[in-house]
Amino acid sequence: MNRVLQPFASTQPSATWPFMIGSLLVALACLWLLQWTAAPELQDSGVWMGLRGGALCGLATAIGALPVLIVRSIPQRLADALLGFGAGVMLAASAFSLVLPGLQAARAMDYSAWGAGWLVSAGLMLGALVLLGLDKVLVDDPLDARRALVPSRLVVFVLAIMLHNVPEGMAVGVAAGGRLPEAASLAMGIALQDIPEGLVVAVVLAGAGMARAKAVFIGVLSGVVEPLAAVLSAMAMTVSTLLLPWGLAFAAGAMLIAVAHSVIPESGRHGHGIIASIGLAAGFCLMMMLDTALA
Known part of the structure; x- marks a missing residue:
């Protein structure tokens, strides 16, 4: 089964959509480039580092969506492999960049090994339950198709992507x-x-019949939540160091649910479970090596 997604809609987009795409790209790029112009003492602050990391993630999502403006289709097998790759990166980030530092932070606060384990487990379960609750509230009652920016049949997919971008931004902000x-x-x-x-989001929307420029705009928009979540989480961490293990565990739990509840099921939905699993393993290994090399 190596189906190709349906050719993207050829409807000519309104001039508004390219302008909106460009505006979002410029805003994200400016947020990221501000790191080179800020005062040294500001660059060293955790909130600024969170903004910088979140803006980088949002910009990467936007860049990934842009090729849909020029390509007409993408093999379904490749799309599923990319989703699997993203799932692997997120799983490794949960383990090596969130759970393990959370345990270390708890031990540094004089918790015993068992106490640290219970604390991180409680925070992880809290994050998982909150994301599941948000998923149920936002997805089980889809927007009316006449008022929605995204067709109602695609609302679930787009909301799932945006929801799991929130814990990604949280993870960056908490760590920063x-x-x-x-x-x-x-x-x-x-x-x-x-x-x-970002590519997969825009591909799915365009393959379902949405004008390509509009699909790219939604793909870019899906990454905007990351800098916002990163800054809010970084600000919370500056209030008290006691929140650090809780914040790390909460972000890990939310990310695990996003992977298990949205990304992995979507990657295997078209019968390409093997290639998606290989992508997952590759993404896990890459993130593990990045965490080791850059820590």
């Missing part, structure tokens, strides 16, 4: 706000997997 050595590798790893993710 806690001044963890893994923060740089985590941001880079998530940005790498955001490139194919």
Whole structure:
């Protein structure tokens, strides 16, 4: 089964969509480039590092969506492999950049090994339950098709992508706000997997009949939540270091649910489970090496 997604819609887009795409790209690029012009003391702050990492991830998502403006189709097998790759990166990030530092932070607060394990487990379960609750509230009651920017049959997919971008941004912000050595590798790893993710979002929307420029705009927009989540999470970490293990565990739980509930099922839905699983393993290995090399 090596089906190709249906050729993308050829409807000529309104001039508004390219302008909106360009505006989002410029905004994300400016957020990221500000790191080179800020005062040194500002660059060293956890909130600024969170903004920088979140903007990088959002920009990567936007860049991934852009090729849909010129390509007409993409093999379904490749799309599923890319989703699997993203799932592997997120799983490795949960383990090496969130759970393990969370355990270390708890031990540094004089918790015993068992106590640290229980604390991180509680935070992880809390993050998982919150994301599942949001998923149920936002997805089980889809928007009316006449008012929706996205057709109602695609609302579930788009909301799932946006929801799992939230814990990605949270993870970057928590690591930056806690001044963890893994923060740089985590941001880079998530940005790498955001490139194919942005492509897949735009491909699915365009393949379902949406005008290509509009599909790219939604793909770019799906990454905008990451810098916002990163900044809010980094700000929370600056309030008290006691929040660090809880924040890391919460982000890990939300990310695990996003992978298990949305990304992995979508990657295997078209019968390409083997290639998606290989992509998952490759993504896991890449993120593991990034975490080791850049920490």
